[in-house]
Amino acid sequence: MSGSTAERGDQGQLAGLLARYEDVDALLDACAQVRDAGYRQWDALTPFPVHGIEAAMGNRRTRLPWIVFAGGAAGAVTGLWLTWWTHAVSYPLVISGKPFFALPAYIPVVFELTVLFAALTAFVSMIALNGLPRPHHPLFGARGFDKVTDDGLFIFVDVADRMFDRVATAKLLEETGALSVEEVRDE
Numbered sequence: 725m726s727g728s729t730a731e732r733g734d735q736g737q738l739a740g741l742l743a744r745y746e747d748v749d750a751l752l753d754a755c756a757q758v759r760d761a762g763y764r765q766w767d768a769l770t771p772f773p774v775h776g777i778e779a780a781m782g783n784r785r786t787r788l789p790w791i792v793f794a795g796g797a798a799g800a801v802t803g804l805w806l807t808w809w810t811h812a813v814s815y816p817l818v819i820s821g822k823p824f825f826a827l828p829a830y831i832p833v834v835f836e837l838t839v840l841f842a843a844l845t846a847f848v849s850m851i852a853l854n855g856l857p858r859p860h861h862p863l864f865g866a867r868g869f870d871k872v873t874d875d876g877l878f879i880f881v882d883v884a885d886r887m888f889d890r891v892a893t894a895k896l897l898e899e900t901g902a903l904s905v906e907e908v909r910d911e
Contacts, residue, residue, distance in 0.1 A: 795845025
């Protein structure tokens, strides 16, 4: 059955396939093979950081810095507009002979709003990009997945991947040298 169509069995909806590997080298080789096969909705799960796994997985740089930059720029523009509008339009008073557009006097407000908008944008974007809140993931119900906090090295291929085919994906994972390949169901 095609990967875009979720499969439903007696034990719940198919969420993906979970493959377990013996050591880090086997995992890195398997990641490169899954990447080269063209899968995009998959992840490597390890109990510790693995050097070189980003390259093996083909991870691209995140777009979060650009989103935070846009949030900070919006904060700076808002701060500049707010101080100018307050000083020149809403309550126009000449204070200490300063002009209505006194940029040096506006800098503290512009700086504070830039930092505030950037921080709030980073927080909200991080939650949205990570798909949070998600209190339960089907992987937590997979047999043997509790080893991921100890010595288990896994690759999980999500059923949402456009290339996912239960038989072909299982065959690929077995060919990568997996110790076991298991269906993960969302119960």
